Amino acid sequence: MTESLNVTVDRRDGLAVIYTEGYINNQGGEEIARVAYKLIEEGFRVLLLNLGGTKIVNSIGISILIEIIEKMIEIDGRLGFCCLTPTIEKTFHIMGLAQYAPIFSDESTAVAQLRS
Amino acid sequence: MSGREAAGLPSEAWGELLALAQDDLGERPLVERLLALWCAAHGAHAAALYLDWKGGLECVGTHGAGFPLELDEVARTAVEVGVPFETGMDRMSAGSLRLPGGCLLAAPPAALAGGAADPLPLLLAAALKSLRLKLELKDQQFQVNYRVVELEALYDVGLAVAGTLDLDRLSEEILLRAVSLLDARRGALYVLEEGRYRLERTFGGEAGRWFAADDPALSAFLEGGEEAPAPAALLPGARHLFGVPIRFENIPRGMLVMGDKESRRGVGPFLPGDRRTLGLFANQAAIALENARLHLRALEQERLEGEMHLAAEIQRRILPKGAPVVPGFELAGWNRPAREVGGDYYDLFTTHGGRVGLVVGDVSGKGMPAALMVSTLHSALRLLLDQTEFGPALLERLNRHILESSMPNKFITMLLAEVNPRIGVLRYLNAGHNPGFLLRAASGQVDELPSGGVPLGLLPGSRYAMREMAIAPGDLLCLYSDGITEAESAAEEELGNARLIDLLRAHRERPLPEVLQAIQDAVGEFTAGRPQGDDQTLVLLRREAV
Numbered sequence: 270m271t272e273s274l275n276v277t278v279d280r281r282d283g284l285a286v287i288y289t290e291g292y293i294n295n296q297g298g299e300e301i302a303r304v305a306y307k308l309i310e311e312g313f314r315v316l317l318l319n320l321g322g323t324k325i326v327n328s329i330g331i332s333i334l335i336e337i338i339e340k341m342i343e344i345d346g347r348l349g350f351c352c353l354t355p356t357i358e359k360t361f362h363i364m365g366l367a368q369y370a371p372i373f374s375d376e377s378t379a380v381a382q383l384r385s
Numbered sequence: 386m387s388g389r390e391a392a393g394l395p396s397e398a399w400g401e402l403l404a405l406a407q408d409d410l411g412e413r414p415l416v417e418r419l420l421a422l423w424c425a426a427h428g429a430h431a432a433a434l435y436l437d438w439k440g441g442l443e444c445v446g447t448h449g450a451g452f453p454l455e456l457d458e459v460a461r462t463a464v465e466v467g468v469p470f471e472t473g474m475d476r477m478s479a480g481s482l483r484l485p486g487g488c489l490l491a492a493p494p495a496a497l498a499g500g501a502a503d504p505l506p507l508l509l510a511a512a513l514k515s516l517r518l519k520l521e522l523k524d525q526q527f528q529v530n531y532r533v534v535e536l537e538a539l540y541d542v543g544l545a546v547a548g549t550l551d552l553d554r555l556s557e558e559i560l561l562r563a564v565s566l567l568d569a570r571r572g573a574l575y576v577l578e579e580g581r582y583r584l585e586r587t588f589g590g591e592a593g594r595w596f597a598a599d600d601p602a603l604s605a606f607l608e609g610g611e612e613a614p615a616p617a618a619l620l621p622g623a624r625h626l627f628g629v630p631i632r633f634e635n636i637p638r639g640m641l642v643m644g645d646k647e648s649r650r651g652v653g654p655f656l657p658g659d660r661r662t663l664g665l666f667a668n669q670a671a672i673a674l675e676n677a678r679l680h681l682r683a684l685e686q687e688r689l690e691g692e693m694h695l696a697a698e699i700q701r702r703i704l705p706k707g708a709p710v711v712p713g714f715e716l717a718g719w720n721r722p723a724r725e726v727g728g729d730y731y732d733l734f735t736t737h738g739g740r741v742g743l744v745v746g747d748v749s750g751k752g753m754p755a756a757l758m759v760s761t762l763h764s765a766l767r768l769l770l771d772q773t774e775f776g777p778a779l780l781e782r783l784n785r786h787i788l789e790s791s792m793p794n795k796f797i798t799m800l801l802a803e804v805n806p807r808i809g810v811l812r813y814l815n816a817g818h819n820p821g822f823l824l825r826a827a828s829g830q831v832d833e834l835p836s837g838g839v840p841l842g843l844l845p846g847s848r849y850a851m852r853e854m855a856i857a858p859g860d861l862l863c864l865y866s867d868g869i870t871e872a873e874s875a876a877e878e879e880l881g882n883a884r885l886i887d888l889l890r891a892h893r894e895r896p897l898p899e900v901l902q903a904i905q906d907a908v909g910e911f912t913a914g915r916p917q918g919d920d921q922t923l924v925l926l927r928r929e930a931v
Contacts, residue, residue: 292589294568294570294647295647295648295649295651324561325561325564325565325588326565327564327565327566327568327569327647328527328531328534328568329568329647329648329649331531332527332649335527356541356562359537360534360537363530363533363534363537364527364530364531364534365526365530
């Protein structure tokens with residue numbers, strides 16, 4: 270079981286995929302935010318968060334993800350999530366994240382939809 | 386006041402501010418415009434507005450560069466006492482002006498000195514109030530939504546009662562959800578086994594592997610939460626610990642322990658409401674865990690039963706299928722284990738020289754360990770009988786073999802006999818077994834076959850005495866295990882040697898299978914249906930009457 274969060278990025282022609290592995294808590298959320306804001310500074314306006322390696326997220330992590338969504342709305346960008354566990358997907362729906370950031374079952378569908 | 390100004394601001398500035406106030410984008414662009422106007426009016430290079438929020442000062446807008454998003458401890462203290470300080474970014478000096486609900490920072494500090502009637506601080510304070518209300522509303526909405534997540538988690542764990550019987554997966558699900566629900570950084574799930582809490586799963590770091598269930602410190606911790614100090618080894622390194630027992634039908638089954646509650650500013654103690662949340666969660670988890678545990682036990686039981694069936698089949702194959710045919714003699718044997726497999730052993734066979742071999746053995750203990758020793762005894766005895774002359778040396782070698790291949794404190798009593806049918810002579814070796822009985826046809830008297838050495842596997846270098854006696858026509862030999870003579874009645878009285886001998890006398894002239902059946906029936910009547918406490922074995926040999 271991975272407890273600290275590892276974040277990796279795949280930059281693809283205007284779209285960046287952020288892969289997470291581990292706990293999205295305060296520290297994990299801050300790390301995702303740091304990476305996301307850096308990508309925004311680099312000029313990326315479409316971000317995909319692939320949470321396939323994450324089994325657990327807490328309320329602090331969710332609040333940070335909401336801030337990233339707000340930031341993307343502010344810059345007129347697009348953010349999506351993919352590969353969520355059923356528990357995390359349910360949580361995102363309840364917490365309202367899915368209202369502003371679409372959730373996809375797999376990465377290829379997400380990339381195609383976010384580019385369209 | 387000129388027609389182009391109101392309260393010190395040009396009318397176009399008012400128009401712009403009103404437009405921003407009505408914009409859906411919210412207060413932040415308005416705040417940034419107000420700060421720009423303030424800098425222009427006061428000769429400041431940069432300014433920032435901070436909101437008092439959850440014990441800190443959070444930046445809600447800036448003009449110019451150099452102010453951090455959050456003030457460090459030094460800056461916050463300087464704001465409180467109203468002295469200039471370095472912002473920490475670009476080593477810029479700043480001064481502060483306290484406003485209701487927050488503060489205004491400006492660089493250089495001199496920009497805050499003096500000042501004529503100015504509507505901007507009032508407008509900034511109003512913006513702060515509006516921002517605070519918006520954040521509070523957002524926070525409330527977040528909290529309400531998260532309560533729904535908590536309820537959903539309780540519901541989902543309830544569903545898992547029916548859906549997940551895999552104990553490993555279930556324990557992971559329970560721990561992850563508990564850690565997530567309580568915003569904990571660390572956690573551990575323990576299950577109660579044999580008076581100890583065993584670590585089933587941990588999250589976020591090491592945890593103690595075992596704790597005595599009756600440890601008073603642990604009990605106080607589980608009942609009292611953070612007020613009672615946790616055992617040091619529970620979650621080493623965690624600053625704030627909190628745990629609840631997992632009880633099923635009011636019987637402790639385990640415990641859930643959480644470490645270090647997270648906030649945006651780091652970790653801190655858990656909240657009073659967390660105990661109730663985790664307690665409710667633990668109740669649901671207890672049912673799920675109990676269900677999975679019972680399922681696991683049923684599977685294990687099924688596996689063990691399968692192995693026992695196999696062992697019983699092997700043991701049945703070890704015991705003789707029938708008695709050898711020996712002219713002038715009748716032979717019969719019978720065995721009934723107390724459990725599916727037993728520790729009694731008997732065999733009837735003929736040797737190379739046409740002699741008849743009889744053996745009854747009794748391994749200490751019952752069940753599978755005893756059955757394994759029976760198997761060892763059978764193999765070793767058959768090999769030795771092929772290689773060694775009947776006599777004390779045979780038993781001494783068997784004793785060495787049993788001693789080397791058995792667990793400590795395990796032993797076998799055994800009576801091994803050999804009959805030469807041609808001359809009617811019986812020779813026997815008794816290693817600590819119950820005495821055999823030879824019922825004489827002529828006199829009705831009984832000659833015993835007493836022990837001539839200690840049980841096998843007990844001592845190295847044991848010696849055994851071989852004895853010999855004649856068998857006359859009509860004489861009946863009975864070898865047995867103590868499961869026959871020590872069978873107990875409802876009054877806890879043993880059947881005893883005398884009753885067995887009486888039975889032999891009473892049925893001595895009947896065919897041997899009928900004698901065996903008569904003894905079985907008599908033992909059954911004597912015990913009056915009480916559960917069989919020990920394995921029962923009988924071996925009979927009779928020299929036909931002339």
